Amino acid sequence: MKLLRILILFIVFQVSAQQGGMWIPSMLEGRNEKEMQSLGMKMTAAEIYNINNSSLKDAIVHFNGGCTSELISSRALLLTNHHCGYGAIQSHSSLQNDYLNDGFWAMTDAEELPNPGMIATLIVRIDDVTNKAFEGTNDSMSEQQKLAKISQNLEKVQKEVEKEAWQDVFVRSIYHGNQYLLYVTEVFKDVRLVGAPPSSIGKFGSDTDNWMWPRHTGDFALFRIYASKDNKPASYSKDNVPYIPKHFLPVSLDGVAEGDFTMVFGFPGRTNEYLPAIAVDQIANKFNPARIEVRDAALKIVDSYMRKDQQIKIQYASKYASVANHWKKWIGESQGIQKSGAVEIKKELEGKFQQLVNEKGLQNKYGGLLSEFDRLYKEAENVTFANDYWSEVVNRNVELLSASVMIYQLEQVYEKKGEQAFVEAREKLLNRLQGFYKNYNATVDKAVFERLIEIYANNIPREFLSKSLGNNQFNKLTNDIYQKTKLTSLAGATELLTGSAAEVVKKINKDKGYQFGKELTADYYNNINPKYIKITEQIAAVQKVYMKALLELFPDERIFPDANSTLRITYGQVRGYQPRDAVYYMPVSYLDGIMEKYIPNDYEFEVPLKLRELYKTKDFGKYAENGKVPVAFIGTNHTTGGNSGSPALDAYGNLIGLNFDRVWEGTMSDLHYDPSISRNIMVDIRYVLFIVDKYAGATRLIDEMKLVHPKKK
Ligand code: ARG
Ligand code: GLU
Numbered sequence: 001m002k003l004l005r006i007l008i009l010f011i012v013f014q015v016s017a018q019q020g021g022m023w024i025p026s027m028l029e030g031r032n033e034k035e036m037q038s039l040g041m042k043m044t045a046a047e048i049y050n051i052n053n054s055s056l057k058d059a060i061v062h063f064n065g066g067c068t069s070e071l072i073s074s075r076a077l078l079l080t081n082h083h084c085g086y087g088a089i090q091s092h093s094s095l096q097n098d099y100l101n102d103g104f105w106a107m108t109d110a111e112e113l114p115n116p117g118m119i120a121t122l123i124v125r126i127d128d129v130t131n132k133a134f135e136g137t138n139d140s141m142s143e144q145q146k147l148a149k150i151s152q153n154l155e156k157v158q159k160e161v162e163k164e165a166w167q168d169v170f171v172r173s174i175y176h177g178n179q180y181l182l183y184v185t186e187v188f189k190d191v192r193l194v195g196a197p198p199s200s201i202g203k204f205g206s207d208t209d210n211w212m213w214p215r216h217t218g219d220f221a222l223f224r225i226y227a228s229k230d231n232k233p234a235s236y237s238k239d240n241v242p243y244i245p246k247h248f249l250p251v252s253l254d255g256v257a258e259g260d261f262t263m264v265f266g267f268p269g270r271t272n273e274y275l276p277a278i279a280v281d282q283i284a285n286k287f288n289p290a291r292i293e294v295r296d297a298a299l300k301i302v303d304s305y306m307r308k309d310q311q312i313k314i315q316y317a318s319k320y321a322s323v324a325n326h327w328k329k330w331i332g333e334s335q336g337i338q339k340s341g342a343v344e345i346k347k348e349l350e351g352k353f354q355q356l357v358n359e360k361g362l363q364n365k366y367g368g369l370l371s372e373f374d375r376l377y378k379e380a381e382n383v384t385f386a387n388d389y390w391s392e393v394v395n396r397n398v399e400l401l402s403a404s405v406m407i408y409q410l411e412q413v414y415e416k417k418g419e420q421a422f423v424e425a426r427e428k429l430l431n432r433l434q435g436f437y438k439n440y441n442a443t444v445d446k447a448v449f450e451r452l453i454e455i456y457a458n459n460i461p462r463e464f465l466s467k468s469l470g471n472n473q474f475n476k477l478t479n480d481i482y483q484k485t486k487l488t489s490l491a492g493a494t495e496l497l498t499g500s501a502a503e504v505v506k507k508i509n510k511d512k513g514y515q516f517g518k519e520l521t522a523d524y525y526n527n528i529n530p531k532y533i534k535i536t537e538q539i540a541a542v543q544k545v546y547m548k549a550l551l552e553l554f555p556d557e558r559i560f561p562d563a564n565s566t567l568r569i570t571y572g573q574v575r576g577y578q579p580r581d582a583v584y585y586m587p588v589s590y591l592d593g594i595m596e597k598y599i600p601n602d603y604e605f606e607v608p609l610k611l612r613e614l615y616k617t618k619d620f621g622k623y624a625e626n627g628k629v630p631v632a633f634i635g636t637n638h639t640t641g642g643n644s645g646s647p648a649l650d651a652y653g654n655l656i657g658l659n660f661d662r663v664w665e666g667t668m669s670d671l672h673y674d675p676s677i678s679r680n681i682m683v684d685i686r687y688v689l690f691i692v693d694k695y696a697g698a699t700r701l702i703d704e705m706k707l708v709h710p711k712k713k
Contacts, residue, residue, distance in 0.1 A: 019571075019572045019636050019638065019675050020558070020560075020638045020669075020673040020675055020678070021558055021560035021570065021638055021673075022268050022271070022560055022561075022563050022568035022569070022570045022638055022639075022640075023560055023568060023569050023570070024126070024174070024181070024561065024566075024567075024568065024569075025048055025049040025057055025126070025265070025567055025568065025569050026049050026126040026128075028045035028048060028049065028569065029045045029046075031558075032045070032569075033045040035571075036261070036263070036571050039261050039571060039572065039573055040259075040260065040261030040573070040651050041261050041263070041571070041651050042651040042652050043056075043651070043652060043653055047653065048265075048569065048653070049126075051124075051125050054246040054247040055247065056247065056249075056265060056649070056653050057123060057247075057265070057567065058071075058122065058245060058246035058247035059071045059072075059245060059247045059248050059249045059647075060122075060123070060265050060266060060567065060646075060647070061078060061120045061121065061122055061225070062120070062121040062122075062123075062267045062565075062567075063078075063080045063084055063120060063223075063645055064084070064118050064119055064120070064191075065119065065121075065565075066084070066269070066642060066644075067080055067081060067084035067267075067642065067644045067645040068080065068265075068266030068267045068642065068643060068644065068645040068646040068647075068659075069084070069120065069223065069645045070249055070265075070645075070646075070647040070655070071225070071245045071247070071248040071249065072248055072249050072251060072655060072705055073248055073704040073705050073706070074244065074245070074248060074704070075224070075242040075243075075244075075704055076224055076225040076226075076227075076242045076243035076244070076245055076248075077194065077222060077223075077224055077248075077701065077704060077705070078120065078191070078194075078222065078223040078224055078225055079220060079221075079222060079645070079647075079655075079658060079688070080220070080221055080223065080644075080645035080658075081219045081220060081221065081644045081645040081658065081660045082196060082197065082199075082202030082203060082217075082218070082219045082220055082221045083202075083203065083219055083321065083644065083660070084221070084644050084645045085193065085196060085221035085223065086100075086317075086318055086321065087318055088115045088118060088193055088223075089104065089193065089196050089221065090314070090317060090318050091115070092104070092113055092193065093314065094314075095310070095311065095314070098314070099196060100198075100199050100314065100317060101198060101199060101200075102198050103195075103196055103197045103198035103201070103202075103696065104193065104195060104196050105194075105195045105196075105696045105697075105698045106192075106193070106194050106195060107698065107700065108700075109224075109242070112192035112193060112194050112224055113192055113193040114190065114191075114192050114236050115191055115192065115193060115223075116236065118189075118191045119187050119188065119189055119191065120187075120188040120191045120223075120225050121185050121186070121187050121188070122185060122186045122188070123183060123184075123185055123567050124163075124167060124184040124185060124186060125183070125184040126181055126182070126183055126567070127161075127181065127182040127184075128179070128180070128181055128182075129154070129157050129171060129180050129181065129182045130178075130179045130180045132153055132154075132157050132180075133150050133153050133154055133157070133171075133173075133180040134150065134153075135153055136149055136153070137149050137150065143541045143544075150180075154171045154180065157171065157182065158170070158171060158182070161182065161184065163184045166186065166232045166233055167184050167185065167186055168184070168185045168186070168187055169182060169183065169184050169185070170182075170183055170185070171183070172564055172565075172566050173564075174561035174562075174564065174566075175547050175548075175551065175561050175562075176274070176540070176543050176544045176546075176547040176562070177540070177544040177547075178544060178547055178548050178551070179561070181566070183566065183567075186232075186233050187233055188225045188226075188227065188233045188243065189233060189234065189235050189236065190225070190226035190227070190234060190235065190236045190237070190240050191223050191224070191225055191226070192223060192224050192226060193221070193222075193223055194222040194223055194224050194701070195221065195222040195692065195696065195698055195701065196221040196222070197218050197220070197221075197691050197695070197696070198608055200606045200607060200608050201217075201218040201608065201611065201691060201695070202217070202218055202219055202220065202221065203217065203219070203321075204216055204217045204218060204594065204597075204604075204605070204607075205217050205597065205604060205605065206603070206604035207321070207324045207325075207328065207604070208604050208605075209604075210324070210325065210328055210661070211328050211329060211332055211661060211662065211663070211664050211667055212663065212664050213585055213589075213634055213663040213664070213679065213681060214585065214586075214589045214593060214632075215589060215631075215632045215661065215681050216589055216593050216594045216597060216631050216632065217631075217632065217660065217661075217683070218631070218683060218687055218688065218691050219658070219660040219661075219683055220658055220683055220688045220691075222692075222701065224242055225242070225243040225245075226240035226241060226242060226243060227240060227241065227242075227243040227244075228240060228241075229241060231243060231244050248706070249647060249649070249653070249654065249655040250653075250654045250655065250706045250707075250708045251654065251655045251685055251689070251705050251706065251707050251708065252650055252654040252655060252656050252685065252707075252708055252709070252710050252711075253622060253623075253686065253689075253707050253708065253709055254709055254710055254711035254712065255625055255630060255656070255684065255686060256574045256587075256588070256630075256633055256650075256656055256657070256684070257574065258573075258574050258575060258576065258586075258587050258588075259573055259574060259575070260573060260574045260650065260651070261571070261573055261650065261651045262571065262572060262573060262574055262635045262637060262648050262649065262650065262656065262657075262682075263569055263570065263571035263572075263637065263648070263649050264569070264570050264571070264637040264639055264643060264646045264647070264648050264649070264659050264680065264682075265567075265568075265569055265646060265647055265649060266567070266568065266639075266642065266643045266645070266646025266647070266659065267565055267566065267567060267568070267642045267643070267646075268563035268565070268568050268570075268639060268640045268641070268642045268643045269563055269564075269565050269640055269641045269642030270562070270563055270564065270565070270640065270641070270642075270670070271562045271563040271640050271669075271670045271671075272562060272670060272671055273560075273562055273670075273671065273672070273673065274543070274546065274547055274550060274562065275346070275543075275671060276346065276350065276370060276373040276374075276377070276546070277343050277344075277346035277347045277350060278373060278374055278377045278378075279373070279377050280337060280342055280343050280346055280671050280672065281343045282377060282381065282384075283333075283334075283337075283671065284333065284334045284337035284338065284342075284343070284668075284671075285334070286381070286385070287384060287385070287388055288330040288331075288333060288334045289334065290385060290388055290389065290459065291326075291327075291330060291388055291392055292327060292330050292331055292334075293455060293459075294389070294392040294393055294397060294452060294455055294456075295323055295324075295326070295327035295392065295397065296327065297448075297451045297452060297455060298323060298397040298448050298451075298452060299320065299323060299324055299327060301444070301447045301448050301451060302316055302319075302320055302323075302444060302448065303320070305441070305443070305444045305447075306320065312441055312444060315438070315439040315440070315441060316439065316441070316444065318439075319439065323396075323397065329667055332664050332665075332667035332668070333667050333668045333670070333671070334668075335668075336665060336666065336667055336668030336669075336672075336674075336677075337668045337671065337672065339665070340668060340672060340674045340677070342668060342671060342672035342674075345672065346672070350370055353370070353549070353550070353553065354367075354370060356553045357549070357553070360553070362549075365549075366545070366546075366549045366553075369542060369545060369546050369549065372542050373539075373542055373546070376535065376538055376539050376542065377539070379535060380532075380535040380536070380539065382461040382463065382464070383461075383464075383528060383531045383532045383535060384532065385459075385460065385461055386460050386461055386464040386528045386532075387528055387529070387532045389455075389456055389459060389460045390460075390520065390524045390528060393452045393453070393455070393456045394456075394517070394520050394521065394524070397448060397452055398445065398448055398449045398452050398453070399436070399440055399445045399448075400445055400449060400481070400482075400485065400487055400488065400513050400517065401449070401516075401517045401520065401521075403433070403436065403487050403493065403517070404487065404513065404514050404516075404517020404518055404521060405517065405521050406429055406432065406433075407429070407487075407496075407497075407508055407514060407517075407518075408517070408518050408521045408522070408525075409425075410422065410425050410426060410429050410497075411505060411508065411518075413425040414501045414504075414505060419500070419501045422501040422504075423501075426497055426504070429497070430494065430497060433490060433493055433494075434490065437489065437490035437493070440488075440489075442482065442488035442489070445488070446478060446482045449478055449481070449482070450474055450475060450478040453469070453474055453477065453478070454474045456469070457469040457472065457474070464523070464527065464528055466519050466520050466523045467519065468516060468519055477516075480512065481512050481513050481516055482513075484511075484512040484513070485511055485512050485513025485514070486511055486513070487511065487513040487514060488513075495507075496508050496511060496514075563640055563642070565642055570637045570638045570639060570643075571637060572635050572636030572637045572638070573635060573636055574587050574588075574633055574634070574635045575587055575634070575635060575636050575679070576634070577634070577663070577665070577666075577676065577677050577679055578676075578677075579663075579664075579665045579677065580665075585634075585663075587633050587634050587635070588630055588632070588633045588684070589630070589631045589632045589633070590628045590629060590630055590631055591615055591628065591629040591630075591631055591687075592628060593631065594607060594611070594615075594631065595607070595612070595615055598612075608695075610695055611695060614694055614695065619694060620690065620694070621690065621693060621694055623686040623687070623689055623690040623693070623694070624686075625686075629686065629687060629690055630684040630686055630687060631683070631684055631687045632657075632681060632682060632683050632684055632687070633657060633681075633682055633684055634663060634679040634680065634681050634682070635648070635679060635680055635682065636675060636678070636679065636680075637659070637680045638669060638673055638678065638680075639659055639662060639680040640662075640669070640670050643659050643680070644659065644660050644661075645658065645659065645660070646658075646659040647659070648682040648685075650710060651710075652710050654708055654710050655685050656682075656684070656685055657682030657683055657684055657685050658682055658683045658685065658688065659680055659681070659682050660681060660682065660683060661680070661681040662678070662679065662680055662681060663677070663678075663679040663680075663681060665677045666678030666679055689702060689707075
């Protein structure tokens, strides 16, 4: 008996040790399909992706270009994360109608709120166009000549592709330019907000719990896709009707247990799993720490103002969350690289690689790759620092400076394309600035400016330091700029931007704030950026050959293509993990844990009264299991940013959860996936149903779903 247990454990370990990877849904047949079935899947690859019949993929929707969402009713009810809908929920919020704080529930279709500019994209089909892409290229061409030929080929391919008039098309490379895939899509433009829990549920635990397990966040929001009367994508119109999808996901009421098969279907953004050791070392030990220092300073300042002033809290909530999110991720990533020994593991692989190259007599083709990497990454170090400091300080965290970047681009339009182009670009900019200033507070920004400019001046490599930053008088510089600039209000900015192009150029160049922002931005575009792009292209060319070599030399390894915001499947099982010695994390969290974390009047751990009452009276409906409401669970699915809002599916393709995060110890998985500690975090779908039904009373939404009992068949 004991032996059998050990054997089973061994097999389980073997299987999970193989996991990781984000696979192309149209290429699952064979190895992936077998592996998925061995992990417990009861479907075939054709039920996941099929272009002749409806399949799971027809329910998976790219949400506004960044997140994932899924269709869960025949009337196109669309489920995604609260943090993915956050910007939209915020834009409908005011001090009077604070949907971020109080939640929002449309009790009829008519109450659903349109979101101008929001898009939802469905994938119609994926074609492999690699052969066509490479047509007419050969090894005597330079990399630049090859890339030019390929992009010419791809233009033709996209023009000639078979598709309907209302469909769109794009091509993306996978395996770093070694393979090309074409995507036919349908882009829906009328997406309305249907429901969102209050932040005390949807963002429970906030930044303290972010990237951590155990987790108790009800991170979900509901939208609906509207289409024209003939079920086609259409711009917003009050005459539009709910879209009728080809497939929508049934929702399982049966929950999960440790060891259950799970898969996550969505649009992971970016991974870099095949970098050389030197690059991973630079990210973990040089660039992450630099970016963390900048954000650390900015966040502390913004937080101190948000705590004092409710208006500032609403204005800065969304910006703060997104800055904090990556700040914390980078800290976890650097720690995880260290702890998992990722750099040493990569070095070992490189030793093996070099040995194989020599054994196979491939020195001419691949022998110089690793030393090339070494040389290029060393050469790239200073300009990468400069690029990161400029992006973090000027383009992102000091808002006055990011406004000058936008105005700089407008000035360039005039210089390069003339008056007419200027007028059009100005109109767009003025629109953008409206939203910008709605959430702008000059006192907050001034404090951020003073601190960040000091960090910038002290740390950017000397060769890239702008002239005005030479004298170290940051307090004087700050006061001078914020006293005189007109860029601290919409009225001031609009005044600067009014008049003929020549007048505008004259006015803005007299503004102290713009003068300073322009100097840093011009230095960036004229010096830092061209050097950065050049070296990045050289590195990409080596990476392309290295990727090809890895595929060739390790044909039996599971080498998956890095994420690139295209549709992928990742799969695994529900599993706990051991974060450190003598500690084991169980894979499921419960409502009891919310009550354990509850801190009255704390903005991160407040629990709404209604939820406390439901807990006290045990009014759990059909959403409890042994008297407890499950809230979240973790699994061995390999996910990344962009997978937010992705459905977690059971062995039959029913919805069991909603992906929204990863665990702290495993956040280095974008660079190095470690199956023993990398876990994704999902909201249990029964918690979503419980909140919609029992907390919000939005039973009309439950009624339009298809609830199933796969385990009770
Ligand atoms: N960490 C998750 C993700 O990467 C959730 C982010 C939500 N934002 C936050 N600051 N809590 O997107
Ligand atoms: N929260 C992330 C997102 O917004 C997903 C979590 C992750 O990075 O794994 O996509």
